[in-house]
Amino acid sequence: MTRSRLVRERHEPDISRVKALDGNAVNAYLQDESKLTGSADMVFITSDEAGISSVLYHATAGNVPVTISARRTGVVGGAVPVGGWVLSLEEMDRVVGIGEDDVGFYMQVEPNVTLRQIDDILRNGRYRDLEEITPGAISRLKKMGRHLYPVDPTESNASLGANAACNSSGSRSYRHGPTRDWVRRLRVVLADGSVLDIRRGEVFAKNGAFILDGEGDERMIETLSYEFNREVKNSAGIFSADGMDAIDLFIGSEGILGVVSLLEIRLIPWRPMLSCMAFVPDDEGALRFIDHLKGLDDGPELIEFIDRNGIEMIECERKEGHLFSNMPEFPLFPAAAVMFDIPVDDSLEMLIEEIGSVLKSEGSGLDRTWCAHEERERERFRSFRHAIPEAVFSYIASRKLQYPDMHKMGTDISVPESSSSEMMKCYRDMVDSSGLRTVMFGHMGDNHPHLELLIQDMDDYEKAERLCHDLAEKAIGLGGCPSAEHGIGRLKRRYLGMMYDETQIQDMVRLKKQLDEKWVLNPGVLLESMR
Amino acid sequence: MKILLMVKQVPDLSASGMDDGKVPRGGPSVLNPQCEYALDAAIALKGEEDEVIAVSMGPPSASGSLLRCLELGADRAYHLCDPDFAGSDVWATAKTLARLIIEKESDFDYILCGQRAADGETGQVPSMLAELLGIPQVSGCHRIIRELAFLHAWRGMSGRIERFELGPKALIAMETGCNVHRLPSMEDFLAAKRKELTVISRKDISLEKSDCGLMGSHTVVKGVHVLTESREGIKLHLDDTSSAVDAVYEAVRRRDK
Numbered sequence: 001m002t003r004s005r006l007v008r009e010r011h012e013p014d015i016s017r018v019k020a021l022d023g024n025a026v027n028a029y030l031q032d033e034s035k036l037t038g039s040a041d042m043v044f045i046t047s048d049e050a051g052i053s054s055v056l057y058h059a060t061a062g063n064v065p066v067t068i069s070a071r072r073t074g075v076v077g078g079a080v081p082v083g084g085w086v087l088s089l090e091e092m093d094r095v096v097g098i099g100e101d102d103v104g105f106y107m108q109v110e111p112n113v114t115l116r117q118i119d120d121i122l123r124n125g126r127y128r129d130l131e132e133i134t135p136g137a138i139s140r141l142k143k144m145g146r147h148l149y150p151v152d153p154t155e156s157n158a159s160l161g162a163n164a165a166c167n168s169s170g171s172r173s174y175r176h177g178p179t180r181d182w183v184r185r186l187r188v189v190l191a192d193g194s195v196l197d198i199r200r201g202e203v204f205a206k207n208g209a210f211i212l213d214g215e216g217d218e219r220m221i222e223t224l225s226y227e228f229n230r231e232v233k234n235s236a237g238i239f240s241a242d243g244m245d246a247i248d249l250f251i252g253s254e255g256i257l258g259v260v261s262l263l264e265i266r267l268i269p270w271r272p273m274l275s276c277m278a279f280v281p282d283d284e285g286a287l288r289f290i291d292h293l294k295g296l297d298d299g300p301e302l303i304e305f306i307d308r309n310g311i312e313m314i315e316c317e318r319k320e321g322h323l324f325s326n327m328p329e330f331p332l333f334p335a336a337a338v339m340f341d342i343p344v345d346d347s348l349e350m351l352i353e354e355i356g357s358v359l360k361s362e363g364s365g366l367d368r369t370w371c372a373h374e375e376r377e378r379e380r381f382r383s384f385r386h387a388i389p390e391a392v393f394s395y396i397a398s399r400k401l402q403y404p405d406m407h408k409m410g411t412d413i414s415v416p417e418s419s420s421s422e423m424m425k426c427y428r429d430m431v432d433s434s435g436l437r438t439v440m441f442g443h444m445g446d447n448h449p450h451l452e453l454l455i456q457d458m459d460d461y462e463k464a465e466r467l468c469h470d471l472a473e474k475a476i477g478l479g480g481c482p483s484a485e486h487g488i489g490r491l492k493r494r495y496l497g498m499m500y501d502e503t504q505i506q507d508m509v510r511l512k513k514q515l516d517e518k519w520v521l522n523p524g525v526l527l528e529s530m531r
Numbered sequence: 532m533k534i535l536l537m538v539k540q541v542p543d544l545s546a547s548g549m550d551d552g553k554v555p556r557g558g559p560s561v562l563n564p565q566c567e568y569a570l571d572a573a574i575a576l577k578g579e580e581d582e583v584i585a586v587s588m589g590p591p592s593a594s595g596s597l598l599r600c601l602e603l604g605a606d607r608a609y610h611l612c613d614p615d616f617a618g619s620d621v622w623a624t625a626k627t628l629a630r631l632i633i634e635k636e637s638d639f640d641y642i643l644c645g646q647r648a649a650d651g652e653t654g655q656v657p658s659m660l661a662e663l664l665g666i667p668q669v670s671g672c673h674r675i676i677r678e679l680a681f682l683h684a685w686r687g688m689s690g691r692i693e694r695f696e697l698g699p700k701a702l703i704a705m706e707t708g709c710n711v712h713r714l715p716s717m718e719d720f721l722a723a724k725r726k727e728l729t730v731i732s733r734k735d736i737s738l739e740k741s742d743c744g745l746m747g748s749h750t751v752v753k754g755v756h757v758l759t760e761s762r763e764g765i766k767l768h769l770d771d772t773s774s775a776v777d778a779v780y781e782a783v784r785r786r787d788k
Contacts (some may be wrong), residue, residue, distance in 0.1 A: 124547040124558035276717055326712045352721050366718035374595060375559035376543050377714070 004206035006221070006246055008194035008214030011050040013057040019045040029086045032072035033155075033393060034491055035400055035407045038080040040067070047091035049189060049261035055087050056259065057193030059520045065531065066520050068255045070112045070159040075408060076489025078166065078254055078525050087259070089161060095121060096262075098141055099133030105141050105267045106184050107149065108133050111161025111260045118149050119156070122267070123375075133264075147267040150176035153485065154386050161260040166487030167235045167252035171302035171339075171385075174445030178233060178485070180251045182266045188250050188258035191516035195261070196246075203246035210246055221514050223249070224507045226500070233414040233446050233484035236492075236499055237526070238508050254487050254526045257515045272344040273301060275378040276371045278359055279332035283307050283440075285362035286336035287424060290444045292358045293340055294417075296351070300340035303445035308336045310388050310439040323387055332368040338444075339385060344373065388441045392452045399456065407491065409455055409464040411471055414448035415480030426474050427451060434467045436460060448484045473498060488526045496526070532581040532680065532699075535636055536573045536605060537628060537644040537660070538566035540589050540596035544649055552757035554650045562596040565645030568708030572675045573643045574604035576682070582606045584636060588616055588627055594728065601723035602715035609635065613732040618745030621651075625659035627736075627743045632664060634736045640699040641682060646671055646706045657704035668702040669695045675703060 021043040030038050044055045059066045065084035072079045092110040095117060099106050107118060108131075120126065123146070127138045141147060153163060153170040162168070164186065169178035176182075185199045194214065203210065210221045224240035238257070239248045250258055280286040286305060293300050306314075312334060318324040342351060356366040372378045396408045415423045427449075431438050437454040451471070453464040472482035472495050482495040496505065508527055512519065523529035542554050543561040562570070573583045585600035587593045588611035597608040611627060619627065632639065642661075647654035654670075661668035674685040682697045686706065697703070715723070733743060740746055765782055769775040 120547070124555050126550070126555070274720070278717075328711055328714055331716060349721060349724060352717050356717070366721065367716050369717040370714040371717045371720050372714065373720075374543075374561050374599060376545060376561045379546065380712070 003203055004209070005211045005213050006196050006198065006203055008190070008196060008212065010194050010214070011053040013054045013193055014050070015044075015054045015058045018051040018054055019047075021045070026086065029069055029072075029088060030081065032077060032079045033075045033408070034077040034080065034489070035393075035396055036077040036080045036490065038067070038077075038082050040081040040086045041084060043069075043086040043088055045088045045091055049187065049195065052087065052089070052189045052259050052261050053193040053195060055085065056189055056191055056520070059085060060191050060193070060516075060518055063518050064520060065523045065529075067522055067525075068165075068259055070162050071114065071157055073155045073158045074162065074166070074487065074489060075410075076483070076486050076491045077407075078162075078487055078489035078522070080490060082490075082524050082529075084520075089159070089259075092161075092261070093117070093159075095130060097131030097133045098127065098137045099264070100137040100140060101134070101184075103266065105137065105144075105147055106133075106264045107267060108185075108262065108264045109160050110262060111164075112159045113161075114157050114159055115149070115152065115163075116156040118160070118265075122147055122149065122270075141267075144269065146270040148270040149182065149265055150268050151179050151182055151265075154389065160263055160265065164251050164260050164263055165253065165255045166485070166489075167239075169233050169235075169443075169446070169485045171304050171443055171445070173233065173485075174303055174443065175301050176268075178235075180239075180248060183247060183251055183263060184266055185262075185264035186247055186250055186260055187262035189261050190258045191518070191521045196258070198247045198250070200245055200247045205242075205244050205246070210249075219514070222511065224504070224511060226504045226507070229479070229481060229499075231416055231479060232481050233443075233448050234481040235485050235487045236481050236483040237488070237496060237504075238511060252487075254489065255522045256512055256526050257521070259521070272373065273341040273378070274344050274348065274371055274373050275341050275381045276339070276355075276369055277381060277384075278338045278340075278355075278369045279311075279330060279335040279364060280338065280359070280368075281332065281335055281363045283336045285364070286338050287421075287444070289338055289358055289362055289364075293338070293355075294445065296354075298343065298347075300342050300445070302339070302341050303443070304339040304385055305441060305444035305449055306337040306339070306385070306388065307440040308334050309437075310441045311335055311337055313391060313439055314384070314387065317387075317391060323391070324384070327384075331370065332364060335364075335368075339381060341378075385441070388439060389450070389452070392439065392454070395454060403458055403461070406455065406458070406461055408452075409461070409468060410450050410452040411468055411482070412448075412450060412484050412486045412492075413471060413475040413480055413482050414446055414484035415475050415478045417447060419478035419480065420447040423447070423475060423478060423480065426471065430467055430470055430474075434463050436463055436467060446484070447480075469494075490524055493524075493526070493528065532576070532578065532640045533636070533638060534573050534576065534581065534583045535632060535639045535642045536566075536569055536583055536585045536600060537642060537657075538570065538585055538587045538596055538600060539563045539645070539648045540587060540593040541648050541650045552755045560592055560595065562599050563645050563648045563650075565647060565649075565705055565707075566596075567645075568705040569643040569645050569703075570600055570603060570605070571708050571713065572703075572705055576641075576675060576677045577604065578677075584608065584639075586628065586631060587611065588619070588624060590617075597728055598723055599715075601726045601728070602719040603713055605726075607727040608729070610728060610730045611736075612730050615733040615740055615744050618748060619743060620748035620750045621653050621655040621659060622749050623743050623745075623747035625656050625663055626747060627738060628656070628660050629663035630736045630738050630742075631731060635731075640680070641697070642666075642702040643675075644702065644704045646704040654704075657702060661702040664702070666700045666702055667697065668704065669697065670704045671706040672703050673705070673707045675705075
């Protein structure tokens with residue numbers, strides 16, 4: 001039996017029990033990985049849901065803007081405050097326990113738990129300090145063998161709460177989908193301090209609305225009129241669908257409708273994989289090879305791409321001894337690289353032979369690859385891939401010393417499979433005519449590569465802004481999304497206006513006001529602040 | 532030249548860390564890091580006519596480490612895998628390995644091992660194996676080169692470097708080696724899957740139950756304790772570099788006394 005009624009719970013507000021920082025101590029909370037810098041008067045650090053509730057209750061009562069902060073690994077400035085208070089969830093990092101239902105096992109976590117933490121528990125069977133959310137769940141999980149949380153955003157220090165807030169995805173979403181598909185339950189604190197406990201499959205919109213209940217104050221929360229684009233990876237805008245599940249309203253809403261205080265995420269059985277990295281002489285050949293991988297039955301779990309510029313950047317780092325000094329030489333250079341994971345099963349040898357013949361036709365071969373089956377080695381591949389965005393972050397940080405207004409510029413565009421070739425041609429043409437230095441890497445399985453712009457000065461910066469804008473416009477025209485996994489945050493708000501018409505944006509504004517009348521939660525994130 | 536390469540699969544401590552001083556079980560495993568050095572050395576020594584044979588004793592999952600050896604250039608492998616081998620201490624392990632060598636590969640020229648395993652950290656199996664086979668051994672090596680049928684092995688010992696010249700029938704245990712990490716290709720992986728990997732049970736090498744596994748072991752680990760640093764740190768609150776340097780100097784001087 002489903003319902004459309006959301007019941008509010010309440011904590012007794014008591015802000016005096018929440019740790020507070022002011023003065024210079026707030027400086028550590030003014031920046032995230034976007035390198036955008038903000039300002040704040042105070043920082044509250046809470047270790048429980050009641051603390052979140054108390055801070056939000058007082059913020060709404062006093063009409064003070066609150067920016068939610070956790071690990072600050074976001075790249076679109078979502079955690080960068082614009083005055084008022086910062087509410088840091090940094091102490092809410094406990095993995096609570098394991099439960100089991102008809103679908104399978106799930107893990108209950110506080111919002112600041114990282115992907116790295118849950119990976120450590122699941123990989124090494126460290127269940128000792130965890131609670132049984134349902135009786136016998138842990139002993140059954142041990143018996144069933146190793147499990148995995150299938151979503152793997154590249155930044156393993158990112159928090160699960162933030163992943164839910166911007167519906168993060170990552171390389172494995174090619175096969176498993178984004179965070180949204182794996183969240184079973186959320187507890188969400190609303191701007192007035194009340195709390196919703198939402199389990200997937202229980203509360204659905206009826207006639208375009210939910211009923212918000214509790215404390216004798218019943219109101220309608222009208223959902224949005226548009227249909228959210230689920231054809232591509234998409235983390236832009238608030239989710240909306242006919243008869244939608246209430247949990248989806250909060251996943252991907254970037255913390256502007258409520259603050260996640262607890263999550264339950266689904267787990268799947270782990271299976272052994274062979275991680276491979278194939279080197280192909282040029283970008284075009286690598287992309288054709290990727291098309292072939294996509295056509296395989298029970299094909300790769302993930303498909304990642306690094307263009308020739310990216311491999312060249314790594315080679316420079318290696319030669320200078322900064323990173324990868326213990327890495328062997330590339331089996332082909334210069335080259336683009338394709339990373340993919342294939343399951344280790346009876347058909348593996350046949351599959352490798354097939355892959356070999358495709359590589360040969362692209363001027364490469366099985367001898368121009370690396371592969372790994374031990375997990376330590378597979379992890380090295382992952383770090384290798386992650387090193388590119390890190391090298392870009394460090395490059396931008398160094399330029400920012402000279403140009404304080406500069407921040408990271410890159411794309412986060414996804415397009416439908418049918419438009420992938422056209423979009424890739426666009427990247428090539430537009431980058432060539434801009435004259436900017438770029439590297440491209442990322443999730444080609446989902447037609448979602450990241451183009452990072454290595455801007456040197458403010459002239460480049462302006463060119464880069466134009467380029468990103470033009471690419472976003474082109475992608476939207478092709479049915480794609482300009483913010484596939486990073487969210488809109490503060491930096492990409494103008495893309496929202498390109499994806500949604502004014503009526504649709506006003507629809508989001510109306511929804512925001514229904515849940516946060518004074519617009520205290522993350523003002524300026526996703527939507528322009530109406531404060 | 533026939534080189535026997537003795538390797539062990541161990542828990543991946545770089546990923547898992549320790550649990551209260553104990554090695555966690557049930558997590559992912561890897562080829563023991565010092566065995567990687569032995570593998571690198573064996574492959575570097577190998578000429579066209581030579582053979583490198585990897586040997587490991589362990590549960591079924593240990594075949595993963597043998598596969599890595601085969602990928603990176605070993606020609607074939609033995610996997611000593613039998614529930615009767617479970618619980619072996621250093622003595623029972625050395626005895627089982629020695630029996631395999633005597634029964635199956637007694638015409639070897641050299642044996643290469645990692646000095647110690649990252650899980651047990653005893654470092655005794657190489658020496659025991661050499662004694663059981665009655666051959667000379669050099670432990671703690673960091674470099675080996677080949678000169679015709681002879682090997683030259685280097686090790687650091689008490690502040691000096693020692694070099695040994697070894698003729699056939701000798702054992703060398705590697706402490707360190709080259710830091711460049713090697714990655715096999717998919718071609719190597721495919722070739723490795725097609726190389727000979729022989730699974731050996733206790734009966735295959737005519738070993739008595741009382742000579743291996745828990746029954747053949749002389750030692751049992753009864754407990755593991757974590758030793759914590761008992762000396763407390765000192766906090767100094769100082770305004771300028773010069774007085775900070777003086778204060779640190781004075782603190783170190785007092786501690787040395």
